[in-house]
Amino acid sequence: MNIWTIGVNSFKRLMRSKILYVMAVFCLITIAYASLYGTLTAGQEGKLMKDVGLAGIAAFSILVAILVGSTVVAKEIESKTIQILLAKPVKKHEFLLGEFLAAALTILMMTAIMGVGFLIIVAIKGIATAALVNGVVLVFFEAILLASIAIFFSTFFSGMVASVFTFIIFVFGHLTYQLPFLVQRAGNVVVKFFGNLLYFALPNLQYFNIRGPVAHNLNVPGSMIFAVIVYGLLYSSIMILASALVFKSKDFA
């Protein structure tokens, strides 16, 4: 109940901030670009168009996730509005879940607008596939995961620092799948240890990227999509739980 109230309130305030309008424009440009690309490369069964379109949606959704995730909690701490809220019968984890909900709603809205716009364009060209929808859905869950990481960082860093760190995690998260091969080749025990540690700690974001198969009209089984979604939600839950632990002993002075 409180979670929903806080989430909707923050979502409403986010919708009023100017940043998102700027982003909405970017989103439209992305879609326009994708459709133009599609026109130029007609005859290739829209392979490039699908790839570029999905990549654009991913880039934009992740940008929104990092931005919103790293500010939604940090701003309340920095502007001290959190103090008024926590002085009321609101538990710290309710606050965190509420802000996470606000971030998720914002990402959902942005990804959905782009996804639907993109699917309409693709459908008009007559090259829409169900796999494209899956591609957009996984982009959404990757963005959610990154937002939860940004929230976690913002419980002890400023919003600015949290966004930088989350971006670094994003970059490395897409490289972790290569770690096992690198670790195998490394002779040093210490390097091996830290390599494995990183592999387990960092999110494996490459799971969420099915652009290749989608563009080539290859089938990705539903069970795999489902497993990736569960993975994303699990990782996000751990991040929010960790945030709640940090909050538990944090002074809001």
Added chain:
Amino acid sequence: MTSLAIKTENLTKVYRGGRGTKALDNLNLEVPVNQIYGFLGPNAAGKTTTIKLLLNLIAPTSGRAWVLGKEVSETDVRKDLGFLPENPYFYEDLSAEEFLDFFGKIFHIPRRDRVNKVEQLLTLVGLTEERKQILRRFSRGMLQRIGIAQALINDPKLIFLDEPITGLDPMGRKEIRNIISKVRAEGKTIFFCSHVLHDVELMCDHIGILCEGRLITTGKLDELLATKEVEISAEGLRGEALAKLEGRVKKLRKEENRIIFDVEEEALADEVVGLIKHYGGKRLSIVPKKESLEDFFLKAIGREEYKPDERREK
């Protein structure tokens, strides 16, 4: 314990990461219900720290605290609390109405009651005209008023006001004082923090004086300021009579054609009055003397003059 709104036991706070200054040092506070309790002290005395501890926003280094008979760490106790922070920092993208409505929802007030409550509070703080205005456009005084409205949304039994009047112009100060009086009349307990003595003197029943994290004195304002001294004014006394009387009183001064005697103790007053009569003078008035809060405060904190903004050196 139930008749106490606030109780603390050796409440101590040392901020982590600071220079290890004790912001609050073994505070033992008892605030009775149905009072305006003025919590006084120069800047950096630890007033805001005390409020934050009582609201469980920060954790004590040691000691314990209760509000309304419950341990401050219990979330439920905050159903009956209100809080106006020191510098109003609110959701500036929301309108006054939306802002209050949001907190109404936090307290699970049903929709219909919420609408009424918001209306009632906007009227109380005189912001009915500005209900649709975004808080970003509010002046300092208006923010202070919407902040008080926000603190009252749940009909709290105990309200913490952190410097509610500081930094406002005379008009704004008067408005806030009026609002606080109305709230007081509803039988709520108000914990009023301020470094402005005048406001406290005007409004509070009980006071506590905090300095460098330590509670120096606390009690009923009247009793604290009361002295044994009596002031007697008289007229029609001549030089020789004055010389005689001067030996019996603490101080003697002339004001136009009246003479004013400060008498050390009430017991001596009768004698002085008798002497005035004896020498053919006319007694005009006898009043018990009261110390000014400023004098009392300065004595309490052991300083010559009051500079509230002077930072604590350590």
